[in-house]
Amino acid sequence: MKKRRTAATASMVMAGVLVTAGCGAGGPSAGGGDFTDDKVVLALLNDASGVYKDVSGPNSKIAIQMAIDDYQEKYGDDAVVDDIEVISADHQNEPDIANTKAQELYDREGADVILDVPTSSAALAVATQAKNKKKVYINIGAGTTELTGAQCNKYTFHYAYDTWMLANGTGTVVTEEGDKNWQLIYPDYAFGQDMVKSFTGAIEAGGGKVAGTIATPFPNDNFATYITKAGAAKPQVIGTMHAGGDLINLVKQYNESGLKDQGIDLAVGLMFISDIHSLGVEAFEGTIFTDAWYWNLDEKSREWADRFMEETGDRPTYAHAGNYSAALQYLEAVQAAGTDDADKVVEELEGKKIDDMFLRNGEIRAEDHQVIHDVYLARVKGPADVKEDWDYEEIIKTIPAEEAFRPASESGCSM
Amino acid sequence: MSAVLQYTVQGLAAGSFYALAALGLAVIFGVLGVVNFAHGAFYMLGAVAAAVLLDTLGLSLWGALIVVPLLMLVFGMLVERLLVQWLLPLDPLYNLLLTFGLTLLLVDLVKRRYGVSGLPYERPSALSGRVEVGGVGLPVYQLFVIGVALLVCLGVWLLMTRTRVGMIVRAATERPELAGALGINVGRWVTPVFGFGVALAGLAGVLAAPFRAITAEMGSDFIIILFAVVVIGGLGSIVGAVVGGFLVGLVEAFGQAYAPTFAQVLIFVLMAVVVLARPAGLFGREEATA
Amino acid sequence: MLEIENLSAWYGEAQALREATLSVGAGEVVTLVGRNGAGKTTLVRCLMGLHRHLTGSVWLDGRDITSLPAHRRARAGLGWVQDDRGIFANLSVEENLLLPPRVSESAWTLEQVYDAFPALGIRRRAGGTTLSGGEQQMLAVARVLRTGARVLLLDEPSEGLAPVIVAQIGEIVRTAKQSGIGVLLIEQNVRFAATVADRHYLLAQGRLVESLDNDEFVERQDELLEHLGI
Numbered sequence: 001m002k003k004r005r006t007a008a009t010a011s012m013v014m015a016g017v018l019v020t021a022g023c024g025a026g027g028p029s030a031g032g033g034d035f036t037d038d039k040v041v042l043a044l045l046n047d048a049s050g051v052y053k054d055v056s057g058p059n060s061k062i063a064i065q066m067a068i069d070d071y072q073e074k075y076g077d078d079a080v081v082d083d084i085e086v087i088s089a090d091h092q093n094e095p096d097i098a099n100t101k102a103q104e105l106y107d108r109e110g111a112d113v114i115l116d117v118p119t120s121s122a123a124l125a126v127a128t129q130a131k132n133k134k135k136v137y138i139n140i141g142a143g144t145t146e147l148t149g150a151q152c153n154k155y156t157f158h159y160a161y162d163t164w165m166l167a168n169g170t171g172t173v174v175t176e177e178g179d180k181n182w183q184l185i186y187p188d189y190a191f192g193q194d195m196v197k198s199f200t201g202a203i204e205a206g207g208g209k210v211a212g213t214i215a216t217p218f219p220n221d222n223f224a225t226y227i228t229k230a231g232a233a234k235p236q237v238i239g240t241m242h243a244g245g246d247l248i249n250l251v252k253q254y255n256e257s258g259l260k261d262q263g264i265d266l267a268v269g270l271m272f273i274s275d276i277h278s279l280g281v282e283a284f285e286g287t288i289f290t291d292a293w294y295w296n297l298d299e300k301s302r303e304w305a306d307r308f309m310e311e312t313g314d315r316p317t318y319a320h321a322g323n324y325s326a327a328l329q330y331l332e333a334v335q336a337a338g339t340d341d342a343d344k345v346v347e348e349l350e351g352k353k354i355d356d357m358f359l360r361n362g363e364i365r366a367e368d369h370q371v372i373h374d375v376y377l378a379r380v381k382g383p384a385d386v387k388e389d390w391d392y393e394e395i396i397k398t399i400p401a402e403e404a405f406r407p408a409s410e411s412g413c414s415m
Numbered sequence: 416m417s418a419v420l421q422y423t424v425q426g427l428a429a430g431s432f433y434a435l436a437a438l439g440l441a442v443i444f445g446v447l448g449v450v451n452f453a454h455g456a457f458y459m460l461g462a463v464a465a466a467v468l469l470d471t472l473g474l475s476l477w478g479a480l481i482v483v484p485l486l487m488l489v490f491g492m493l494v495e496r497l498l499v500q501w502l503l504p505l506d507p508l509y510n511l512l513l514t515f516g517l518t519l520l521l522v523d524l525v526k527r528r529y530g531v532s533g534l535p536y537e538r539p540s541a542l543s544g545r546v547e548v549g550g551v552g553l554p555v556y557q558l559f560v561i562g563v564a565l566l567v568c569l570g571v572w573l574l575m576t577r578t579r580v581g582m583i584v585r586a587a588t589e590r591p592e593l594a595g596a597l598g599i600n601v602g603r604w605v606t607p608v609f610g611f612g613v614a615l616a617g618l619a620g621v622l623a624a625p626f627r628a629i630t631a632e633m634g635s636d637f638i639i640i641l642f643a644v645v646v647i648g649g650l651g652s653i654v655g656a657v658v659g660g661f662l663v664g665l666v667e668a669f670g671q672a673y674a675p676t677f678a679q680v681l682i683f684v685l686m687a688v689v690v691l692a693r694p695a696g697l698f699g700r701e702e703a704t705a
Numbered sequence: 706m707l708e709i710e711n712l713s714a715w716y717g718e719a720q721a722l723r724e725a726t727l728s729v730g731a732g733e734v735v736t737l738v739g740r741n742g743a744g745k746t747t748l749v750r751c752l753m754g755l756h757r758h759l760t761g762s763v764w765l766d767g768r769d770i771t772s773l774p775a776h777r778r779a780r781a782g783l784g785w786v787q788d789d790r791g792i793f794a795n796l797s798v799e800e801n802l803l804l805p806p807r808v809s810e811s812a813w814t815l816e817q818v819y820d821a822f823p824a825l826g827i828r829r830r831a832g833g834t835t836l837s838g839g840e841q842q843m844l845a846v847a848r849v850l851r852t853g854a855r856v857l858l859l860d861e862p863s864e865g866l867a868p869v870i871v872a873q874i875g876e877i878v879r880t881a882k883q884s885g886i887g888v889l890l891i892e893q894n895v896r897f898a899a900t901v902a903d904r905h906y907l908l909a910q911g912r913l914v915e916s917l918d919n920d921e922f923v924e925r926q927d928e929l930l931e932h933l934g935i
Contacts, residue, residue, distance in 0.1 A: 054532040224425040225671035248628035278532035585795040593791045597805040598779030
């Protein structure tokens with residue numbers, strides 16, 4: 001393996017020196033393009049065993065493979081590269097592990113692009129590696145606005161969602177629809193604090209107010225008294241910024257508290273369809289949240305979700321769909337550039353308008369590399385309205401792409 | 416005032432899980448001298464078993480309250496026979512390490528089999544809703560949990576004080592060697608006692624199922640609080656485990672209400688104060704010096 | 706009844722008992738006298754199966770019990786009264802009495818125990834260790850009598866007790882003797898030993914150095930007291 005790579009590198013150097021001769025050491029690439037190792041390697045770096053495993057995890061590798069298959073089917077003999085590989089690594093949601101793994105993937109495994117990377121701190125660590133190595137990195141799984149803000153760089157793209165988009169969707173829309181008086185409960189660490197800031201901004205912009213915030217330990221399994229306390233302030237809605245197991249604990253105990261019967265709604269900052277699936281719709285019924293994508297949006301998404309289900313047995317989350325779309329659009333850019341050279345691929349990606357199964361009215365914003373697209377305000381259905389497995393969401397509003405994300409002018413990004 | 420009532424019920428409900436599980440921990444420590452680190456994992460297994468039995472066999476909470484502790488009893492006895500007993504003659508540290516390793520193993524197996532997002536659980540409708548007490552709506556389920564916990568604690572107390580088995584366990588807990596020299600086959604009681612302790616953790620897990628996220632990790636923080644409970648109550652003390660459990664539940668609830676960020680810290684502050692004032696815990700007995 | 710042959714015991718490398726051979730017959734009271742550290746406690750622990758690093762053999766009623774675990778020795782008829790009395794704090798007086806299983810027909814009933822020790826009957830519900838030292842000693846002795854043990858091992862029963870209580874214990878020992886029970890009495894109280902025992906063994910540095918009948922023992926009392934450093 002190693003020997004082969006050294007040989008390939010050597011041949012690359014030779015090819016560079018003897019520019020014109022067309023010295024065929026590179027060999028088989030179909031379109032005659034310029035490819036490291038004669039192949040494209042897509043690397044999935046995410047949580048393969050921990051709390052975000054079901055949200056994205058190993059099933060995203062299957063989604064990426066589907067993108068490769070679709071690319072190859074579409075271009076057939078015209079594809080600029082025949083050999084496309086997907087590899088994966090587990091970062092365990094630790095920034096230092098993510099950092100090491102990213103280096104390994106770029107340097108030793110020959111990755112041309114790293115995809116996914118949930119957990120904000122890990123996501124930012126990988127962005128630094130992408131910048132240093134000058135390799136493409138498309139983040140799907142993390143929520144931090146820093147990726148397209150102060151820590152943005154030329155090789156990093158943010159594809160599916162961020163905290164601003166969640167707060168804007170849920171905070172603004174719920175406020176505008178009449179729930180003006182909020183209590184926020186959040187886990188006391190970076191993501192939670194970030195979310196509270198974003199939500200407060202969005203709620204106030206919508207004409208509402210945040211009457212109180214309650215910080216909770218993280219992780220935590222007993223929220224009963226926090227909820228009672230938030231309810232005692234008689235808000236119209238309680239917003240929770242918890243995720244994963246903590247969110248499930250909180251929702252179960254909110255249902256227990258009887259606040260629902262008193263007309264105090266629950267709005268959730270970050271939620272995935274896998275959370276609803278694991279806890280059941282009864283528990284989440286009526287909860288409002290912002291979704292980047294839903295498998296049953298329309299014919300196009302449903303068709304893809306059927307394929308995904310055949311492969312995995314589950315319906316996709318938006319992270320799965322986002323990984324598919326990002327991989328496909330990356331390959332489209334490679335096709336257009338005729339190379340996997342990062343600078344040329346970035347050039348193709350920047351400013352590109354896209355409408356695919358995942359991105360609706362999508363655009364890869366050149367200024368800050370935020371990928372904007374339509375997002376959705378969803379309400380969890382009651383058990384009576386569920387017609388099939390995973391039929392959990394009612395889309396109550398589509399938020400158009402240009403309103404859904406933070407304007408580039410406010411991003412603070414300079415590349 | 417109404418808020419105080421609510422906090423109290425919430426605290427006692429949370430305390431019920433602690434009391435039941437700590438009771439099991441105390442009995443095991445008393446008779447075997449084993450600090451069972453896997454107790455949190457057994458609590459998790461109880462909840463997971465309840466969810467799986469509901470999903471596959473349609474076994475409701477009522478059934479699970481009986482069946483799951485029995486399954487856990489058998490499982491606990493197997494663990495003792497196959498693993499724990501071999502390390503009993505050695506330093507207690509070995510069994511602490513063994514049960515710690517067992518925890519990692521069980522958590523990973525559950526993750527592998529059932530994923531990480533947790534399992535759904537629906538309680539019987541009879542236990543949903545609220546009852547009005549002095550103008551305050553108190554959740555029926557929380558009251559149910561407190562009731563079950565008190566009943567079980569009372570049952571265990573009667574078992575320990577009114578039966579020959581209880582007498583033997585008390586004697587073996589206090590001075591195992593002497594009990595042996597008086598003709599009690601202490602070894603014979605070790606396996607069932609371990610199983611019994613594990614069953615109590617499983618019961619706490621079943622009760623937690625409708626109320627808490629059922630995930631492989633649910634026992635990881637639980638065990639830490641549990642250790643605080645037994646240290647506060649007195650290691651190996653049965654009454655101490657129960658009182659400590661409810662006390663910690665109350666501290667947690669009132670902490671959440673009046674010092675939200677410090678709710679968990681307060682528990683350990685309480686522990687530190689108790690240890691400083693009474694090193695053996697509230698109900699612990701100072702080591703008898705011969 | 707109780708026979709010990711060539712019993713040697715070690716703690717690690719250190720030998721605590723050297724080829725001790727002694728016997729206690731039915732209805733016989735035998736004392737083991739020796740200063741602290743002479744090996745008395747080791748001998749008792751070997752007899753009860755609590756110390757296993759040993760050679761030699763122990764026989765009870767013609768049966769080799771050397772390799773039995775402690776609880777089976779108790780069931781075979783060895784009744785141990787610990788030097789700290791071994792009363793369970795978590796058990797009431799009556800529970801302390803009822804804890805050990807009955808091992809023979811000659812076991813006392815609770816009524817017999819309460820007749821013989823009225824103080825225990827009055828405080829039957831009290832916690833075992835709430836009794837006075839003398840009462841605890843009574844309880845410890847009564848506990849083994851209630852099992853019907855054939856041989857009693859009494860470890861320093863008179864230690865720290867008022868003379869009137871010591872006399873009472875002597876009375877119990879004599880009663881036991883009359884009913885055919887063999888008694889091995891570990892004592893430093895030479896005067897007390899002389900009032901109840903038939904024979905005496907002198908233990909020094911892990912070795913049985915002398916065996917005396919009671920008359921010789923009484924004669925040499927002063928010499929023995931000096932030896933014991935009392």
